Amino acid sequence: MERPSESTRSRRALLAGGTGLIALAAGCLGDEFGGVSDPSGDDGTDDEGDGNESDSNESGNETDGDENDENDGNETGGEGDGFSYETYAYQHPQPPSSPEAWLFLEEDDADDWLEERESAGGSSDALADFVADTPFDDGLLVALEAGGSDLCHEMVLDAIDLEDEEQEGDDERLAVDASVDDGQDEAQACAEQITAVGLLVRVTFEDDPVTELSATIVDQDGQEHGFGIGVDSASEEGSDRK
Incomplete structure (x- = not known):
């Protein structure tokens, strides 16, 4: 079998590195805008944390809403x-x-x-x-x-x-x-x-x-x-x- 040349290995390494940078950039954009979920599903822990925060906020907002409706200030x-x-x-x-x-x-x-x-x-x-x-x-x-x-x-x-x-x-x-x-x-x-x-x-x-x-x-x-x-x-x- 023919060995891959040095130039071929270098090109593959470059492509692999480029793919890693693209994935990293996508991850940063996802973190910045928050509402964009990671299609890979690797952020299960973060999603769970966000869910808990949402539940907590919803509960707090419901309380605030009741107070606004009934308390008038x-x-x-x-x-x-x-x-x-x-x-x-x-x-x-x-x-x-x-x-x-x-x-x-x-x-x-x-x-x-x-x-x-x-x-x-x-x-x-x-x-x-x-x-x-x-x-x-x-x-x-x-x-x-x-x-x-x-x-x-x-x-x-x-x-x-x-x-x-x-x-x-x-x-x-x-x-x-x-x-x-x-x-x-x-x-x-x-x-x-x-x-x-x-x-x-x-x-x-x-x-x-x-x-x-x-x-x-x-x-x-x-x-x-x-x-x-x-x-x-x-x-x-x-x-x-x-």
Whole structure:
């Protein structure tokens, strides 16, 4: 048999090397664009890892989606002098004619308010859970609502504190300031839809819960609405904020 010449062996080596470079380049392109799978099927381990990441992301996205559908933005919290609080921002399709405020000291009253929202199509599981988790033995629930001109508007908490009543000897009251914020940046487009924007404030006290509320809501037009709410009475006054 005739031996292959040196030039023949060199050409074969060159062809083999070229094939290896092409395969390597194809592998690099596959890694760079991610969505291109390797037809050789050698990336089984990577595919499995990608699958796990996809499952994890899908699970996370489902959670995020639920929160966006039911939470409308934010659930936050903090601490004050003698109390801690959590807030929950929400929206529903039936805005009030003017801002409103409620003080709930008992679970039954909060449940009645929630049923009204459910009948109007403005409740959700997350909203119901937030109400249900209120510890009325040592806490209370405040609800604030106003109108918004689009789906980006939201009610935000500006301040919360305990303050003394004006008359000496009276108990402390909870003071809550909130405002309607447009909730958007310059690059964000918002669907125009008249909607109610609301905020629940759940407060837990170190000592006995207060039974009086002083609340202020600044609507989207800059109009300030003040509320004084006690166990047996409620009042509302409106004035322009300077």
